[in-house]
Amino acid sequence: MHAWPASEVPALPGKGRDLQIHDTATQGTITLAPGPVARIYVCGITPYDATHIGHAATYNAFDLVQRVWLDTKRQVHYVQNVTDVDDPLLERALRDNQDWTELAERETALFREDMTALRMLPPQHYIGAVEAIPGIVPLVERLRDAGAAYELEGDTYFSVEADPHFGGVSHLDAEAMRLLSAERGGDPDRPGKKNPLDPMLWMAARPGEPSWDGGSLGRGRPGWHIECVAIALDHLGMGFDIQGGGSDLAFPHHEMGASHAQALTGEFPMATAYVHAGMVALHGEKMSKSKGNLVFVSALRRAGVDPAAIRLALLSHHYRADWEWTDAVLDEAVARLERWRAAVSRPDGIPADALVEEVREALANDLDAPAALAAVDRWVERQIATDGDDESAPGLVSRTVDALLGVAL
Ligand code: 5CA
Ligand code: ZN
Numbered sequence: 095m096h097a098w099p100a101s102e103v104p105a106l107p108g109k110g111r112d113l114q115i116h117d118t119a120t121q122g123t124i125t126l127a128p129g130p131v132a133r134i135y136v137c138g139i140t141p142y143d144a145t146h147i148g149h150a151a152t153y154n155a156f157d158l159v160q161r162v163w164l165d166t167k168r169q170v171h172y173v174q175n176v177t178d179v180d181d182p183l184l185e186r187a188l189r190d191n192q193d194w195t196e197l198a199e200r201e202t203a204l205f206r207e208d209m210t211a212l213r214m215l216p217p218q219h220y221i222g223a224v225e226a227i228p229g230i231v232p233l234v235e236r237l238r239d240a241g242a243a244y245e246l247e248g249d250t251y252f253s254v255e256a257d258p259h260f261g262g263v264s265h266l267d268a269e270a271m272r273l274l275s276a277e278r279g280g281d282p283d284r285p286g287k288k289n290p291l292d293p294m295l296w297m298a299a300r301p302g303e304p305s306w307d308g309g310s311l312g313r314g315r316p317g318w319h320i321e322c323v324a325i326a327l328d329h330l331g332m333g334f335d336i337q338g339g340g341s342d343l344a345f346p347h348h349e350m351g352a353s354h355a356q357a358l359t360g361e362f363p364m365a366t367a368y369v370h371a372g373m374v375a376l377h378g379e380k381m382s383k384s385k386g387n388l389v390f391v392s393a394l395r396r397a398g399v400d401p402a403a404i405r406l407a408l409l410s411h412h413y414r415a416d417w418e419w420t421d422a423v424l425d426e427a428v429a430r431l432e433r434w435r436a437a438v439s440r441p442d443g444i445p446a447d448a449l450v451e452e453v454r455e456a457l458a459n460d461l462d463a464p465a466a467l468a469a470v471d472r473w474v475e476r477q478i479a480t481d482g483d484d485e486s487a488p489g490l491v492s493r494t495v496d497a498l499l500g501v502a503l
Contacts, residue, residue, distance in 0.1 A: 095176060095202070095220045095221060095222045095225065096220065097174075097206070097216035097217050097218075097220035098206040098207075098209050098210045098214075098216045099210055099216070100215055100216050101210075101213045101215070101500075101502070103161065103164055103215070103496070103497050104493040104496055104497045105497070106165060106450055106490075106493060106494060106497050106498075107447075107450070107490075108450070108451075109165070109166060109167055110162055110165030110166045110454045110457075110458065110498075111166070111454060111455065111458040112125055112126060112127055112166060112458065113125070113126050113159065113162045113163065113166075113457075113458055113461075114126075114458060114459055114460055115159075115336070115367055115369055115460055115461065116369065116414060116460050117366075117367040117368055117369065118263060118264065118344050118348075118368040118369070118370050119262055119263045119352075119363065119367070119368045121265065123460055124366070124367060126335055126336070126366060126367060128163065128168060128335045129168075130168055130169060131168065131169045131170070131171050132163045132168050132169070132170050132171065132335050133170075133171045133173075133330045133331075133334035133335050133336075134156065134159060134160070134170065134171070134172050134173070134330075134334065134335055134336040134338060135172075135173045135174070135322070135325075135326040135329075135330055135334060135336070135337050135338065135365070136153070136156045136172070136173075136174050136217070136336075136338040136339060137174070137175065137322060137338070137339040137343055137347065138174040138175040138176045138177065138220070139176060139177070139201070139202075139205055140176075140177040140178075140180050140182060140183055141176055141177070141178055141183065141197070141198040141199075141200075141201035141202045141205065142182070142183055142186045142187075142197055142198075142201050142383065143186075143201075143383040143388060144201045144202075144204060144205045144208075145204065145205050145208040145209070145390065145391045145392065146381055146383075146388040146389060146390055146391070147374050147376075147381060147388075147389045147390075147391065147404075147408075147419050148340070148373060148374040148380070148381040148382070149205075149391075150208065150212060150391050150404065150408060151371060151372075151374045151408045151411070151413070152338075152339065152340045152371040152413075153209065153212075153214050154212070154214070154405065154408040154409065154413070154500075155338070155369075155371040155413035155461060156336075156338045156369075156371075157213075157214045157215055157500055158413070158457055158461045158463060158498075158499075158500075159336060159338070159369070159461065160172060160215050161215070161457070161497060161498050161499070161500065162454075162457050162458060162461070162498070164497075165454065165497065165498060170215075171218060171329075171330065172215070172216075172217040172218055172219075173217050173218070173219045173220075173221070173325060173326060173329045173330055174217040174219075174220055174221075175220075175221050175222070175223060175226070175321065175322055175325050176198070176202055176220065176221070176222045176223065177223050177318065177321065178195075178198040178202070178222040178223050178224050179194070179198075179223055179224050179304060179315055180223070180318060181279065182383070182384075183197065183198060184303060184304075194304070198222075202222075204392055207392070208391040208392055208395070211391070211395055211401040212391065212401050212404060212405050212500070213401070213402075213405065213500040213501070213502060214500065215500075219325075219329045221325045221329070223316065223321040224306075226316075226321055226324050226325050226328075227306045227315075227316060229324045229325075229328055230296075230316045230320055230321060230324040231296075231307075231308050231309045231311060232309070233320060233323070233324050233327075233354075233358060234250055234295045234296045234308075234311055234316070234320060235309060235310055235311065236358060237252060237256070237295065237354070237357060237358060238250060238311075240256075240357070241253075241256070242256030242257075242357040242358075243256075243295055244288065246284075246286050246287060247286070247298075248298035248312060248314075249294055249296065249297050249298050249314075250294070250295045250296040250311055251287060251288070251292040251293065251294055251295060252292055252293050252294075252295050252317075252319075252320075252350065252353070252354060252357075253288055253289065253292055254289050254291050254292055254293075254350075254353060255288070255289065256353070256357040257352075257353035257354075257356045257357045259352070259353065259356055259362055259363070260349070260353045261349070262349075262352070262363075263344060263345070263348050263349040263352050263368050264344045264345035264348070264349045266345055268291075270345075271291055271345060271346070271349075272290055272291065274345050274346060275290070275291055275293075275345075275346050278342070278345075278346055278347070279318055279346070280293055280346055281294070291346070293317055293318075293319055293346060293350045294317035295316070295317045295320050295354075296308055296311045296314050296315075296316060296317060296320075297314050297315055297316075297317065298311075298312055298313070298314045299312070299313040299314050299315075303315070318347065319346070319347055319350040319351045319354055320351075320354055322347070322351050323351045323354045323355045323358075323364075326351075326355070326364075327355060327358070327359075332355060332359050332361045332364060333361065333363070333364070333365070333366065334364075334365050334366070335365065335366050335367065336365060336366070336367050336368075336369050337351070337352070337364065337365035337367070337368050337369070338368075338369045338370075338371075339370060339371070340370060340371050340372075340373060341370040341371065341372055341373060341416075342373065342380075343370065344368065344370050348368055348370075351364070352364045352365070352368075370414070371413045371414065372411075372412075372413065372414050372415045372416040372417065373416045374416075374417060374418070374419055375416065375417070375418045375419070376388070376389060376418070376419050378418070380416075381419065389419055391404060394424075399424065399428070400428070400431060402431055402501050402502055402503075403424065403427045403428045403430075403431045404424070404427070405499070405500060405501050406427035406430055406431055406467070406501060407419075407423050407424050407426070407427035409463040409464070409466070409467055409499055409501070410423065410426065410427060410430075410463070410464055410467055411463075411464065412461075412462060412463065412464055413461050413463065414460070430467070430471070431501075431503075433471075433474055433478070434470065434474055434495065434501075434503055435503050436478070437473075437474040437477040437478055437488070437491070438488040438489075438491050438492045438503050439488070440477065440488055441485065441488070442482055442483050442484055442485045442487065442488070443477045443482040443484055443487040443488050443491075444473070444476050444477055444480055444482035444484060444487060445482070445484045445487055446473060446484070446486075446487040446490045446491045446494070447490070449469055449470065449473045449490075449491060449494065450490065450494050452466075452469035453466045453469055453470065453494055453495075453498050453499070454498065456469060457498060463499070466498070466499060467499075470491070470494075470495060473491060477491075491503075
């Protein structure tokens with residue numbers, strides 16, 4: 095699948111510092127020191143009800159990761175998927191009496207537009223689950239042949255016991271796992287499973303549902319976790335730097351994905367860091383498709399909101415915090431954007447070299463975007479209050495805000 099166009103990232107003087115980031119698996123902050131090519135996999139949308147502010151906030155966090163790495167003069171190898179066949183997508187298509195492929199294509203196109211407007215850097219590989227199926231089948235066969243998977247009434251399940259590290263991403267106890275598994279696409283109560291938590295790798299064809307050739311597995315479609323694993327291993331290999339997504343993906347999705355990959359390869363860990371963004375709420379509840387309490391990026395754009403203001407609103411919260419979207423959050427971002435634009439439109443100003451370092455330091459410190467905004471705010475206040483004579487300062491601030499925060503002034 096094609097991704098979306100990249101906005102240019104200006105090069106800044108000097109060099110950024112290595113990223114320290116909170117890792118869910120080790121439950122602490124680690125310093126990542128990737129090679130010349132940093133590798134990141136970020137879970138993509140299930141293409142319906144996209145792009146809401148919660149999605150945008152999560153992708154914003156991983157866009158910052160890319161920008162920090164680019165500023166350290168590394169290349170970034172970024173892979174993202176689209177879950178373009180899945181139970182909830184098929185259910186939505188059925189509910190609205192539309193073709194599921196058309197729904198997925200339309201929503202993916204809208205997501206691309208939103209990502210472009212928000213200046214999110216695109217992945218080099220943007221891969222749909224459907225197009226990944228030929229690569230998924232042999233992985234499931236391998237797991238089965240190695241005794242890490244078993245058949246139940248035609249469906250194929252992964253045996254969580256096959257990975258000695260299972261549980262090491264989310265650190266939840268068995269009861270919490272069981273509850274979340276039931277809530278998030280699993281079937282812990284299905285009789286006949288070896289372990290209630292075992293997730294499906296391959297689902298035998300159901301009447302009225304799309305299915306594909308599964309070789310020795312029979313016709314069917316893939317389970318959710320193996321899709322992301324197949325795509326990640328194909329394009330990044332084991333031991334990539336970051337597996338990213340929202341905190342609702344830590345269990346079961348990233349836990350199971352890591353176990354699939356580790357059981358397949360015998361290597362550990364699948365990713366150096368498992369990074370999870372907090373959940374955005376609306377009216378006191380997590381913004382979610384199932385509840386329908388959604389604010390769409392495209393609706394805001396249509397209403398004339400500058401995408402740069404949406405981006406500043408996202409950046410005004412730490413990526414790991416759970417936070418609430420309100421009109422006040424957006425109003426504040428609109429006002430900040432205006433102040434920043436006024437400050438950099440002056441022909442000269444006060445020196446900004448220290449600001450570049452402050453923004454770098456804030457982001458390298460577990461992507462502390464609010465601290466980065468505060469640093470720019472301080473420069474902007476001084477710039478408006480003082481008559482500086484550094485002709486290069488406004489341009490340098492513009493480039494810094496563009497390169498490191500993705501905001502075009
Ligand atoms: N297709 C799968 C991942 S393989 C999926 O979770 N899709 S999604 O459309 O439901 O979510 C896309 C991304 O947005 C995920 O990383 C998810 O964790 C994140 N996300 C969903 N809702 C919110 C929210 N309210 N706040 C923050 N992030 C969210
Ligand atoms: Zn995923």
